[in-house]
Amino acid sequence: MSQAEDKFDAIIVGAGPAGSACAYTLAKAGKNVLVIERGDSPGSKNVTGGRIYTYALEMLEPGIFAEAALERRVTHEQIMLLAGQRAITVDFHQPGFNAEDQAPVSFTVLRAVFDEWLAGKAEEMGAIVACGIKVDRLIEEEGRIAGVVAGEDEMYADVVIAADGVNSFMAQEAGLIQDISAKTMGVGVKEVIELPAQTISERFNLQADEGAARMLLGCTEGIHGGGFLYTNKQSISLGCVFTPEEVAQHKRSVHEIFQDLKMHPAIAPLIAGGETIEYSAHLVSEAGVRGIHPKLHREGFLMIGDAAGFVINTGYSIRGIDLAIVSGIAAANAIIAAAENIASVGPNYIQELNRLKLLPAMKAADGYFEVLETPWIYDKIPNLANDIMENLFRISGEVPLRMKDNVLGAIKANGLTVWQLAKLGIKGVRSL
Amino acid sequence: MSQVIACYKWVADEADIRINADLSIDLSKAKGKISDYDKNAIEAAIQAAAVLGGKAVGVTFGTSDAKPSLKDALSRGLDEVCYIKAQEASQADGAATARALAAAIKKLENVSLIICAEGASDTYSRQTAPRIGAFLDLPVVTSVSKMELTGNTLTAVRKLDDCLQTVKVDLPAVVAVLPEINPAPIPGLKAVLAAGKKPVHELKAADLGVDLSPLSTISEIKGYIMDRKNIIFNEGDLAEQVKALVAALRKEGVL
Known part of the structure; x- marks a missing residue:
């Protein structure tokens, strides 16, 4: 094959929400896009127990949320303070978060399903999604990133986009980030516990397609961190995030502390009779705007989503998936606007991140850190x-x-x- | 140009199949995949086609659910795939499957070798290869762990219970291969990209002109619980415990 046949306008590494949103936007604009995913299917490597704020999907394509693979519409925002056997639960119920004539504010999602759906939408737009393939390194030519190497195959592109998640291997390859610091990272564990939809609705006092999202404080034995609970249609995502450094000095393991949380008198009845169908662990960026890497681009290379450090944790909510989608759109817009002038892609990207209010939103939440x-x-x-x-x-x-x-x-x-x-x-x- | 056929089946991934408390089977969360052993059959066909200087062609009989298999099969190195898309596939037994595959293969020219896996990873009925051979009146060699092509002759090593049998047949022929025939490689990036550009021939049941109703029908599928003896050997000292264990294993005919 000649190099021309092996060359794309953009290669995106990682088919999570950031990568797929970027691929969708680029392909829609007629760009030749390749998405390379390490898992056998999009979402298969994912652990987020999560929620997505719908505005990001609306930004991608108005109305697309209606066909998205989503779980419950969140109308109950809850905060729980645990101490010993005791618990205080604050439950803010706003049925208007799920009003009929507009997009709901947020949904709970199961990422294995959601990611596959979003990658499918990008494919429908004309992007090529290649799964089960690991990118081994980047190709550098004359000081710019020119492509990727996977196994024995080389593939070239005007721009390579790192959408490979927290602790981005691509960004390390590009020399834009060092090995991550334990101080700015949390280690998260999560279980997906299966229960009948009716049971979940009853236990959380939910109407039809309503859902609850709950943040937990006081469930980490004093370790910097907290818990989360999301109601899906037929399962509950329950998890905890801890600072690894403090865990290392602590006598008990993350797993033990998490099992205690499941046994807590205020949590146990919520998950009673359920079956754990998934257990997983992952890193989570905890530093907010300070966790954003100082350089998000170099010539021929951009970082989006978790790879760029786009997570906002305010203690009462965690945002990641929406920021991932917005950053994917920003990257795509930057490439589309640059046309032939590849050198302008990076500066365009930062401009777009500001225009789409991603960087300002992260700066605004900085105090919480x-x-x-x-x-x-x-x-x-x-x-x-x-x-x-x-x-x-x-x-x-x-x-x-x-x-x-x-x-x-x-x-x-x-x-x-x-x-x-x-x-x-x-x-x-x-x-x- | 001669053609080497690889037959493959799209099955539910057993890792996602759940057995409920009442032993009923829940397939609702199961994703599809190419039957694991068929991946070896596909690789064997690609290698054989290279030796014969021909094309490697995949043939599959499946419902509309099997569509994702096409890209996967082609990315493994097949030159083209013939997809018999029929709702009948959901109820097919070995007879109906072999009849469908044989009818499709009959439409292809210069077929020198047809390779199937010994059995599918879901039903493992081991009927497809022998029945295709019968329909097309070709020699069949099953349980093949090794094969070599010289000119128009295939030399196959059959793995039997405790011995190896070497068989020679003239092409065209049908072989059923065991997974150990080759390590089916994971496709690379370029192979995956190239797959999208390769030809797929779609056939409907009506195009085949054969009856695809099964000869046997499935009346029930349910999980089973293995009966275990649950004997614990904890009487006496270690030597006595071992002695008791060995005696019990002898009694069961395991030793």
């Missing part, structure tokens, strides 16, 4: 909140504590000071 850095919010805060609740509701016939004494006493009992809490509050307010 510092709040989440406070070591005692992972055990003392949930314990404090539960202590206050317990003092409030335990009626014994004694003279009840005054509210002020209840709170101050609980703060002291948890080894905290009002001053520390005030400082955290200021940080929190600033981050907003």
